[in-house]
Amino acid sequence: MSAREDELAAVQAALRAEHAAVYGYGVVGGRVGDGRRDQARAAYDAHRARRDELRRAVRELGGRPEPSAAAYALPFPVPDAAAAVRLAAELEERVAGVYADLVRAVEGDRRAAAAEALREAAVRAARWRGGSVAFPGLAERAEASGHPTATPRA
Numbered sequence: 001m002s003a004r005e006d007e008l009a010a011v012q013a014a015l016r017a018e019h020a021a022v023y024g025y026g027v028v029g030g031r032v033g034d035g036r037r038d039q040a041r042a043a044y045d046a047h048r049a050r051r052d053e054l055r056r057a058v059r060e061l062g063g064r065p066e067p068s069a070a071a072y073a074l075p076f077p078v079p080d081a082a083a084a085v086r087l088a089a090e091l092e093e094r095v096a097g098v099y100a101d102l103v104r105a106v107e108g109d110r111r112a113a114a115a116e117a118l119r120e121a122a123v124r125a126a127r128w129r130g131g132s133v134a135f136p137g138l139a140e141r142a143e144a145s146g147h148p149t150a151t152p153r154a
Helices: 003-031 034-060 081-105 108-129 139-145
Strands: none
Touching: 003 034, 003 081, 003 108, 034 081, 034 108, 081 108
């Protein structure tokens, strides 16, 4: 694969993650309590804006933006506000992981934008979770590999 194809693949992966986050925040917004509904709306809007930026980036790289799926599988049932908060944190952690990959795959302005998106997702995850992780975007990779320093999720 060429460097441009690698870059396009990483941007498409970020686009898929943003599609899923937009969908997930639709669920979060419907279940989270009134006290956090504004936070959910702000995150939803932020992910929609990133999604739109990534669509443009895919076109700039000569690709065709992947469309959103009609629905996405949620990692667990979301019957109430507490589960909605856990889902929001999970969505942000997943998005942060994809942006960590994008930071590694691109250069220049696109890398700076990916790093900023990673930072924003990590901040939102910390707000939802009530705490932060040492290396946002990397915790889930450590867990998946069985690495002993994996951070447990709440």
